[in-house]
Amino acid sequence: MNHFFARHLYLVDFTVASLGRRRGRNLGLFAVYVLLVFVLASVSLMTHGLRREAQAILESSPEIVVQRMIAGRNDPVPTGAVAAITGIRGVRAVQGRLWGYYYDAGMRANYTLMVPPDRPVESGAVVIGGGIARLRQLDTGDIVHFMAPDGRIVRFTVSGTLDSASELVSADLVLMNEGDFRAFFGFPADRFTDVVASVRNPREVGTVASKIALALPEARVVTRADMLRTYEALFDWRGGMVAVVLSGAVLAFVILAWDKAAGLSADERREIGVLKAIGWETSDVIAVKFWEGALVSLLAFLAGYVLAYGHVFYFSGALFEPALKGWAILYPRFRLVPEINGQQVATIFFFTVVPYTLATIFPIWRAATIDPDTVMR
Amino acid sequence: MTDTVLISLKKVSKIHNEGRPNEVQAVVGIDLDIARGKVTVLRGASGSGKTTLLTVIGCLARPSSGRVALDGRDISGMPERFLTRIRQETFGFVFQGFNLLRGMSALDNIMLPAYPQAPPHRWLRRRALDLLSMLRLEHRADTPVEMLSGGEAQRTAIARALVNDPPILIADEPTANLDTALTREFLGIAETLKAQGKTLILTSHDPRVFEAGMVDHVVTLRDGRVEERR
Ligand SMILES: Nc1ncnc2c1ncn2[C@@H]1O[C@H](COP(=O)(O)OP(=O)(O)O)[C@@H](O)[C@H]1O
Ligand SMILES: [Mg+2]
Secondary structure, rough: OOHHHHHHHHHHHHHHHHHHHHHHHHHHHHHHHHHHHHHHHHHHHHHHHHHHHHHHHHOOOOOOOEEEEEEOOEEEOOOOHHHHHHHOOOOOEEEEEEEEEEEEEOOEEEEEEEOOOOOOOOEEEEEEEEEHHHHOOOOOOOOEEEEOOOOOOOEEEEEEEEOOHHHHHHOOOOOOOOHHHHHHHHOOOOOOOOOEEOOOOOOHHHHHHHHHHHHHHHHOOOOOOOHHHHHHHOOOOOOOOHHHHHHHHHHHHHHHHHHHHHHHHHHHHHHHHHHOOOOOOHHHHHHHHHHHHHHHHHHHHHHHHHHHHHHHHHHHOOOOOOOOOOOOOOOOOOOOOOOOOOHHHHHHHHHHHHHHHHHHHHHHHHHHHHHHHHHHO | OOHHHHHHHHEEEEEEEEOOOEEEEEEEEEEEHHHHHHHEEEEEEOOOHHHOOOOOOOOOOOOEEEEEEOOOOOOOOOOHHHHHHHHHEEEEEEOOOOOOOOOOEEEHHHHHHHHHHHHOOHHHHHHHHHHHOOOOOOOHHEHHHHHHHHHHHHHHHHHHOOOOOOOOOOEEEEOOOOOHHHHHHHHHHHHHHHHHOEEEEEOOOOOOHHHHHHHOOEEEEEEEEEEEOO
């Protein structure tokens, strides 16, 4: 056993020296390799991050949302609907919500203005999401002006910012109290934006939803399961698009690796001949090739993954944003919460390091046919 | 008599590219005994089959026909793996072009043949440095081999051949590119090794070599056959 380790230590030492001796040739491949891992890992970290965010949204989202449709368009819900829904069997709690979109022309960004149901906000104050705080460089105590739809400039004091585990939910939020909200938008006093309901028994969501639809003919009832489907479809579609692009990249890489690995250069053949002539066994030569592949791919994997981690979590995946996320809905930029998932890492590792390492040893079996006497010529 | 015979060839032939149009009969039916502890020179014109015979003697290639015995043991039919083992333990090679690995230091080149056995690193380094100082080359230990002069490269190649302490040293045309002074130096080294009990097998068509006093046997080849022995 000791001899086994000692021998491989010597072989690794030789491999490292060999890689150094052929720096130029290996560097190009290394760069492509790093790039591939970087792209794969970025996509993987981002899609997983976004999924996690979506999960968080859904967990905090209501079981049933009731909207009112007029001529196929959303319309504010009369406050009387709250009482009507409360009377339906199986419903546990009902709440009218007030929220809306605000376009910040100066910043060219959309915010979501909302009256929080569970957090009182003082009149004249707002609590803002992390995205807006960064975008407009605001902090607690600062003054912010919004332009109401009727042209008035309204002044608010920032009374706090939202640090949420999930920025996708909160990045573009502006929380204010009900009076300020209605005054700002000129929102009728007897209406809500929509109404949310929870049910006693989670298995009855579907039944309760259809009872609500029956009781309020103009209502559109959306359940959490409906929203989940929408999200899944969105991510699957974008994920699929990325997969197509990726398979192209992987293919290019495989061809490159194959080309590099399959073609032992004349120089390498001569070296293998020399090593065999001075007493190395074919298995020693193969071990060196194995280490070469393993070291190059391990290093490239590490470098690519670290770069991807920085790209996704510190630069918000700037390079892939257009492909992976919606544009308008997610503007102001949010930051994903850093997280590394073991299975994810293992998957990328398996699809990069393993094939490359195999690709480098496979053709080396041909090295076994390099006769040691070739070096005498 | 057998105790002085180290390697024994019986009717050894070697055909390159057998069965193909460019087939060459490089060595034809050679009977030859190499004496233990002696210096044997294979002599002959270019193309006479010296190098080919050397590869068969040194277990770098198998004969096309005939038998090779080392220390009385027939090794001509052995699989490659055994031949590698024998090569490792028995032979040190100084190739005609030296075949040092470029980009590595002289010291690293010398240590290379010992890697598969993985001796303690300090011990191996010490041994390589001792060989270098025996060859008066210790000041070049860390020099990349491509920076060495011809004579230095040859001494590095000799040190590499000796690192596993083989009983037999094989050198192909060792003085082909050396001037008189360096040739004399090489012969001096050869004499030292002989005095240490090593068996030396050289090829050369250089009279400075095969007429040297320490040479015990000269075998002259012509067209792959033995023309003369002395
Ligand atoms: N690997 C080889 N393949 C084909 N022909 C070879 C090979 N090695 C040597 N020969 C031929 O065999 C003959 C003997 O060559 P060689 O043993 O190198 O002689 P020497 O070393 O005396 O010059 C020459 O005709 C040479 O061209
Ligand atoms: Mg020759």
